[in-house]
Amino acid sequence: MSEEITGQVRTYVTDNIPITLISQGAEAVVYTTPIHPYLPIDDSTKGEKYIIKYRPHKRYRHPSIDQALTKHRTVGEARLLSKLSQIEGLQVPKLIACDVYNGCLWLEFLGQDLPQGAGFSNLKNFLWMHAANDPYSNVVRETLLKVGHQIGLLHWNNYTHGDLTSSNIVLVRSQIVDGWEPHLIDFGLGSVSSMVEDKGVDLYVLERAIMSTHSEFADKYNAWIIEGFSNVYKLQGKAGQKKLDELLKRFAEVRMRGRKRTMIG
Amino acid sequence: MVDLNTVSPKDPAKRYYLALGLEGSANKLGVGIIKHPFLPETGAAAKDNSHDCHVEILANIRDTYVTPPGEGFLPRDTARHHRNWCVRLIKRALLEAGVRDACAELDVICFTRGPGMGAPLHSVALVARTCSLMWQVPLVGVNHCVGHIEMGREITKAKNPVVLYVSGGNTQVIAYSDHRYRIFGETLDVAVGNCLDRFARTLKIPNAPSPGYNIEQLASQCKNKETLVELPYTVKGMDLSMSGILAYIDSLAKDLFRGNKANKVLFDKKTGNTKVTVEDLCYSLQENLFAMLVEITERAMAHVNADQVLIVGGVGSNARLQEMMALMCHDRARGRVHATDERFCIDNGVMIAQAGLLQYRMGNYVKDLSETVVTQKFRTDEVYVSWRN
Amino acid sequence: MLQTKLPQFPKYKVDISLFRDVQNSNELKTKVAELPYAFIDAKTICSREQLLSAVYRALDEVTYNKMRTKSLHSECLLCLSPTSNIGDAFHKFGIKEDSREVICLQLSKVEQHEVPPFHVFVKGIEVAFDDEHLGQFYDKELLRRIYKLDSSSQPQSRESLSRAVVNAIHLRGL
Numbered sequence: 069m070s071e072e073i074t075g076q077v078r079t080y081v082t083d084n085i086p087i088t089l090i091s092q093g094a095e096a097v098v099y100t101t102p103i104h105p106y107l108p109i110d111d112s113t114k115g116e117k118y119i120i121k122y123r124p125h126k127r128y129r130h131p132s133i134d135q136a137l138t139k140h141r142t143v144g145e146a147r148l149l150s151k152l153s154q155i156e157g158l159q160v161p162k163l164i165a166c167d168v169y170n171g172c173l174w175l176e177f178l179g180q181d182l183p184q185g186a187g188f189s190n191l192k193n194f195l196w197m198h199a200a201n202d203p204y205s206n207v208v209r210e211t212l213l214k215v216g217h218q219i220g221l222l223h224w225n226n227y228t229h230g231d232l233t234s235s236n237i238v239l240v241r242s243q244i245v246d247g248w249e250p251h252l253i254d255f256g257l258g259s260v261s262s263m264v265e266d267k268g269v270d271l272y273v274l275e276r277a278i279m280s281t282h283s284e285f286a287d288k289y290n291a292w293i294i295e296g297f298s299n300v301y302k303l304q305g306k307a308g309q310k311k312l313d314e315l316l317k318r319f320a321e322v323r324m325r326g327r328k329r330t331m332i333g
Numbered sequence: 334m335v336d337l338n339t340v341s342p343k344d345p346a347k348r349y350y351l352a353l354g355l356e357g358s359a360n361k362l363g364v365g366i367i368k369h370p371f372l373p374e375t376g377a378a379a380k381d382n383s384h385d386c387h388v389e390i391l392a393n394i395r396d397t398y399v400t401p402p403g404e405g406f407l408p409r410d411t412a413r414h415h416r417n418w419c420v421r422l423i424k425r426a427l428l429e430a431g432v433r434d435a436c437a438e439l440d441v442i443c444f445t446r447g448p449g450m451g452a453p454l455h456s457v458a459l460v461a462r463t464c465s466l467m468w469q470v471p472l473v474g475v476n477h478c479v480g481h482i483e484m485g486r487e488i489t490k491a492k493n494p495v496v497l498y499v500s501g502g503n504t505q506v507i508a509y510s511d512h513r514y515r516i517f518g519e520t521l522d523v524a525v526g527n528c529l530d531r532f533a534r535t536l537k538i539p540n541a542p543s544p545g546y547n548i549e550q551l552a553s554q555c556k557n558k559e560t561l562v563e564l565p566y567t568v569k570g571m572d573l574s575m576s577g578i579l580a581y582i583d584s585l586a587k588d589l590f591r592g593n594k595a596n597k598v599l600f601d602k603k604t605g606n607t608k609v610t611v612e613d614l615c616y617s618l619q620e621n622l623f624a625m626l627v628e629i630t631e632r633a634m635a636h637v638n639a640d641q642v643l644i645v646g647g648v649g650s651n652a653r654l655q656e657m658m659a660l661m662c663h664d665r666a667r668g669r670v671h672a673t674d675e676r677f678c679i680d681n682g683v684m685i686a687q688a689g690l691l692q693y694r695m696g697n698y699v700k701d702l703s704e705t706v707v708t709q710k711f712r713t714d715e716v717y718v719s720w721r722n
Numbered sequence: 723m724l725q726t727k728l729p730q731f732p733k734y735k736v737d738i739s740l741f742r743d744v745q746n747s748n749e750l751k752t753k754v755a756e757l758p759y760a761f762i763d764a765k766t767i768c769s770r771e772q773l774l775s776a777v778y779r780a781l782d783e784v785t786y787n788k789m790r791t792k793s794l795h796s797e798c799l800l801c802l803s804p805t806s807n808i809g810d811a812f813h814k815f816g817i818k819e820d821s822r823e824v825i826c827l828q829l830s831k832v833e834q835h836e837v838p839p840f841h842v843f844v845k846g847i848e849v850a851f852d853d854e855h856l857g858q859f860y861d862k863e864l865l866r867r868i869y870k871l872d873s874s875s876q877p878q879s880r881e882s883l884s885r886a887v888v889n890a891i892h893l894r895g896l
Contacts, residue, residue, distance in 0.1 A: 107771060143893070169786035169787055
């Protein structure tokens with residue numbers, strides 16, 4: 069199935085833009101390419117990689133629903149990224165181009181390969197890398213505090229991610245030696261939301277993701293993330309503290325009942 | 334390791350289990366009698382065999398409480414219907430199954446503990462308890478959704494599919510993991526069947542055989558399938574919401590009946606001619622709702638890496654839904670969709686017997702009558718699925 | 723002069739030049755309709771990516787949707803704008819009587835016959851069309867006003883300004 073989809077993408081990006089598949093979700097397929105959609109190939113673009121996120125046409129739905137939905141979702145994600153990029157301190161991928169009629173988003177490629185073959189620099193692999201020798205080292209603690217900080221900024225500004233797993237947090241080398249800057253990626257399910265429930269669910273999904281892949285150290289890891297998160301709210305004085313308390317309370321509730329509301333018959 | 338023979342058949346000479354199932358959580362009253370052969374190899378089996386019990390269906394009787402067009406069914410009237418019919422149906426089922434001595438032959442009586450409408454559930458539970466005391470047969474309270482799932486698995490032999498459970502009262506996407514049927518996505522307000530039923534009421538079409546079936550027929554008669562009436566599309570992450578769509582399409586239907594020429598969607602601006610028919614509305618509603626259901630199912634499939642889907646529940650009998658799901662499964666992972674026919678996807682007693690008997694064989698049966706209290710809210714993931722690995 | 727093609731639209735070629743100390747802006751302004759180029763006031767362009775992303779958007783619309791203006795060049799000007807008002811776009815981004823720094827853009831199909839080079843019409847000094855030069859000529863406050871970017875207490879770097887502008891270009895009208 070992915071060959072057919074890749075075939076579709078190749079048809080309109082043309083052979084000028086070589087693409088490599090890197091992941092396939094329910095809704096979108098993600099490729100990398102070394103070619104920028106409009107900047108000329110020169111020193112600034114040579115050696116760079118870019119992300120193409122493509123929402124394929126779904127045969128099962130009526131064509132008018134399919135076209136409208138693909139366009140709406142592509143624009144929605146682009147719009148969200150645009151708004152988020154205006155938030156001071158929040159780090160999200162740069163929007164490079166928006167090709168709505170084809171359901172394509174061109175985004176900045178973030179991250180790199182971790183040393184010792186540990187894989188791509190998302191939070192999941194990063195924690196795996198440190199699990200063997202130094203799970204509680206300073207760099208791990210600092211990074212997780214920053215992860216919490218990013219989520220805190222997101223929520224404080226009333227946005228939710230919608231799919232906050234440790235694969236959707238990418239680490240980029242920072243200027244500080246040995247330092248990493250977490251960036252949130254993949255806002256396909258993200259939205260504007262001031263609801264405590266949605267934010268609680270965001271935190272819960274990440275907590276579960278960390279627990280399931282790093283169960284031994286999860287308690288400490290999650291505590292650091294929440295610490296970094298809380299600091300954002302605490303800087304906002306009384307109002308911030310109040311909101312934080314409400315949010316953490318709801319988070320605990322979500323944890324207890326497991327994400328879902330009780331059913332009605 | 335799961336030992337499906339934890340509890341042996343009642344009569345050691347018998348090489349089978351016999352279960353009576355009673356279902357009455359909504360307007361369908363179902364009585365089913367099933368037989369599971371006693372297979373020594375299913376004891377302490379390494380594999381998950383609970384979808385392959387070699388079930389024999391000895392009786393599957395159902396009576397539906399149908400209301401006049403334009404009306405829905407109310408709890409107290411539904412309960413009254415169930416009370417009127419229950420004994421009759423049980424007697425008929427026993428006759429059909431060839432059970433002469435219920436006391437001696439039945440291993441277990443299974444009934445729907447929930448979720449569902451309070452009064453109807455209660456009426457049926459009462460009958461179950463009475464029969465249990467009368468015949469000295471153990472009782473098992475079953476979760477209605479789990480009943481649908483187990484029946485679907487047994488009929489289609491689908492090993493570990495993602496389950497889409499869609500009925501008048503429920504809309505959930507479920508995947509099995511670690512002894513629970515976990516809910517991945519669900520409706521945030523009404524169930525899809527409920528949405529279709531209520532629209533049917535607005536259209537005042539007959540409720541027999543079921544309102545959803547009649548909407549399906551109207552939709553298939555739509556002559557203008559290229560152009561959809563635009564409706565809100567409300568998938569939210571892994572969940573979906575339908576109350577907005579219902580409110581909107583209800584208002585469209587009302588405008589259509591009243592001939593409200595101001596509505597540009599329905600009537601031509603200049604000539605005032607009708608652009609949209611009732612069939613068009615039904616078709617558009619289905620296309621929209623089902624696309625949303627297929628989407629959240631696909632999300633769950635991607636999450637758990639599944640390639641099979643099982644559709645259960647009354648709305649599962651809709652051919653268009655099955656068709657759309659099949660397309661998605663094929664495109665996604667060359668997978669396939671499983672569905673049962675109306676004997677089993679619409680509420681019935683056999684499914685309660687099936688799930689109940691599995692529970693019974695694992696040793697989970699009622700030890701005290703206080704455990705048989707029915708409950709309107711009973712989440713699918715509250716059940717400990719002891720009969721699977 | 724930058725001569726490039728956008729990889730997704732191989733049928734088109736793009737030529738862009740940047741001029742400073744332009745003497746005949748008012749003359750060029752009157753000839754805008756008849757000359758086969760777009761003239762853009764360099765005060766409104768802070769980076770290559772800003773202008774090129776607008777060209778991308780223009781080609782995307784022309785290829786997969788529909789053209790809103792009369793020519794590819796006016797389409798580019800429209801795509802620079804945060805709103806969909808064509809007259810407004812020309813007014814904001816087009817060459818003005820007193821523009822001293824001007825960008826000339828030529829966008830055409832590859833097989834189209836050659837047009838006269840820019841310097842035939844523009845009386846000014848050509849410099850490289852790159853971020854370094856654009857960085858000298860753009861007007862930060864003007865850009866903030868045009869794109870309605872809230873000016874926070876900290877000065878925005880050119881990179882972040884460019885990013886915000888590119889976002890606006892891509893999301894216009896959507």
